[in-house]
Amino acid sequence: MPDSAMPFLVLTRAGFDDVAARVDLARAALYLNPGLLTESEIARLRETGTAVHVMATAVDPLKPQEVQQALLLTRSAGGSVWVERGAPRATPVAKAAERLQPASPAQNPATPLGRRLARSAGVLALDALRRLRAPEHGRRLLAVPYLGFGNTHRIWLKGRLLDEAAFREQSGTDSGWQNLVALYRRLESDEVADARVLARLQAQTFETRTDAGGYFSFDFAPDAPLSPGWHTVELEFPDNVQPDGAALRAQADIKVPAAGARFGIISDIDDTVLWTNVTNKLNMALMLARTNHHTRKPFKGVAGFYRALRDGVSGNEDNPLFYVSSSPWHLYGPLVDFLKLQDIPLGPLLLRELSVRQVLKLTEHGNHKLEQIERIIDFYPGMQFILIGDSGEQDPEIYTEVVRRHPGAVKMIYIRNVNPDPSRIDALDRLIDEVSAVGTQLVLSPDSVFAASHAAAEGLIAVDRLASIRTDKRDDELASPPGTTL
Incomplete structure (x- = not known):
């Protein structure tokens, strides 16, 4: 899709007519319900430069969940899409000025004032707790690096810093209750936010900080090309001193595909x-x-x-x-x-x-x-x-x-x-x-x-x-x- 093309999610013929009357279709990208236009109409649009995509599954404009799923597959990263709004069933023909509304990735429904105030209070309390925790001294933390990947000139890896000493190893004889408790502990693990993280590879050091969820990520280019195979990145959390007095350390593995890989x-x-x-x-x-x-x-x-x-x-x-x-x-x-x-x-x-x-x-x-x-x-x-x-x-x-x-x-x-x-x-x-x-x-x-x-x-x-x-x-x-x- 050209950078200048504005995407439209169009679900009905009336919606298409409204878009056609309002915008230059040559600068639009249309995502259409199947059967909305004839093949000859689609061919004419494409001849004039319109990007036309016919969705595989019909979307009911009166079902928000279907519209949301279609939206996820049409909007570009960080961009906006014009979405046709389904008219209430009692009024099948909406005013033209109300038929389209912009949707952005950050759009949220209205929330009652009391709920917003309660949520704000919770966020403030959580932030205060995090400030009390940082820097972390003398408490056992858990660094969880995830398997990373890269090519000969670039590396991506991710991980998380948690306020947990360790997770209990599970076995094939664990009961349903033990599995439930282990799952809950994983889902409710306390993250450590705003902690410094150092990554070392080939005598180079890169630095980042954990986000509000305790996650950290690196996307960097090493000085020397990497050979195919697994490589180890040394991680250090310098502000997180463990009970033994040393800074928390961990290792992350990254994979560079083999030169002979066909796919x-x-x-x-x-x-x-x-x-x-x-x-x-x-x-x-x-x-x-x-x-x-x-x-x-x-x-x-x-x-x-x-x-x-x-x-x-x-x-x-x-x-x-x-x-x-x-x-x-x-x-x-x-x-x-x-x-x-x-x-x-x-x-x-x-x-x-x-x-x-x-x-x-x-x-x-x-x-x-x-x-x-x-x-x-x-x-x-x-x-x-x-x-x-x-x-x-x-x-x-x-x-x-x-x-x-x-x-x-x-x-x-x-x-x-x-x-x-x-x-x-x-x-x-x-x-x-x-x-x-x-x-x-x-x-x-x-x-x-x-x-x-x-x-x-x-x-x-x-x-x-x-x-x-x-x-x-x-x-x-x-x-x-x-x-x-x-």
């Missing part, structure tokens, strides 16, 4: 690698509370399929894997432990920054995933990627938007079909047609063996790995508890 793999986690039932928030909460990384199981055959993708058709390509999920960073440790226990290739995880009250409110997961995928692509402009997700929520729409923005960067899309609803299948068929127009395949797959067979036929993995993937799937079936469907 990268970007995978969702929820309901793609690990069954979480993310489309049903109550069941998801119960699952998280009842189980841990020892007792959860992957989708059948995922481990073998991902190992084959990592190794590639030659068997030694070392193609990098990245995991992008709407799960909160609080669950980073258990997710990494799960990948290790299941022998699923390890790679950087890019999760969400969430408070405990927001953990199950995933309505804006699409925006997060899109931003993180674009971050990865930005680091590897010459690399193509395989995108893997499921049809339960917005993965197909998000991946299609990636293709729109970076048509040459997406080699293949594999979507696990977990939603048999005919309207959802129709929407996916439209996405398949759209991405195929630029040479990308979107493959609906019932399971990992099907996806692996397609990947072998496309020359992405070695054909002789199919037998081991089938064996891996059978082993997962035998390991699944009775009655479990994965």
Whole structure:
């Protein structure tokens, strides 16, 4: 989309007529409900320079949640979108002057005065508590560095500083109550804000500070090129003196892809690698509370399929894997432990920054995933990627938007079909047609063996790995508890 193009989310014919009467369509980007305009009308618009995108799934202008999900996939980072407002059902024709309203990422609904005052008091109390805590002396803190990634000339890593000595290691014999307590402790961990963080690599030192959530991040260029493989960044928190009198220290690992890597793999986690039932928030909460990384199981055959993708058709390509999920960073440790226990290739995880009250409110997961995928692509402009997700929520729409923005960067899309609803299948068929127009395949797959067979036929993995993937799937079936469907 050109920088000068103003995006419009248009949901009805009346809304389109209103936009056409008000703006120069040659300088607009239109996101339209399917069937709103005829093919000839769309062709004429494109001939005059209008950027026209037909959404795969129809959006009801009277349903705010559907409008919000569409908005996440249309607005550019930090920008605004003109959104058609649904008219009240009692007045089906709205005034033209009221039909469009600007939406910005920071827009919030009005809040009653009493609630705003209570919230302000809470923020002030929290800030006061943080000021009393800083600097931190003599208390045991926990630095949680996350796996980072980079190329030969640039590094990105993230982590968090918490007011916790440690999390208790969980086991396969933990009860549901012990799992619930462990989950609560992770979600309610106290962050340490405004703390200095030093990162050292190749005799260079970089500095930042933790934000209000205790998170810190680095994006820097080392003096000397980095070789492929894993590298260690030394972290120090100089103002956070521990009981032994020394400053808190930690180490962060970063991965630079191998020179022989043919492609990268970007995978969702929820309901793609690990069954979480993310489309049903109550069941998801119960699952998280009842189980841990020892007792959860992957989708059948995922481990073998991902190992084959990592190794590639030659068997030694070392193609990098990245995991992008709407799960909160609080669950980073258990997710990494799960990948290790299941022998699923390890790679950087890019999760969400969430408070405990927001953990199950995933309505804006699409925006997060899109931003993180674009971050990865930005680091590897010459690399193509395989995108893997499921049809339960917005993965197909998000991946299609990636293709729109970076048509040459997406080699293949594999979507696990977990939603048999005919309207959802129709929407996916439209996405398949759209991405195929630029040479990308979107493959609906019932399971990992099907996806692996397609990947072998496309020359992405070695054909002789199919037998081991089938064996891996059978082993997962035998390991699944009775009655479990994965």
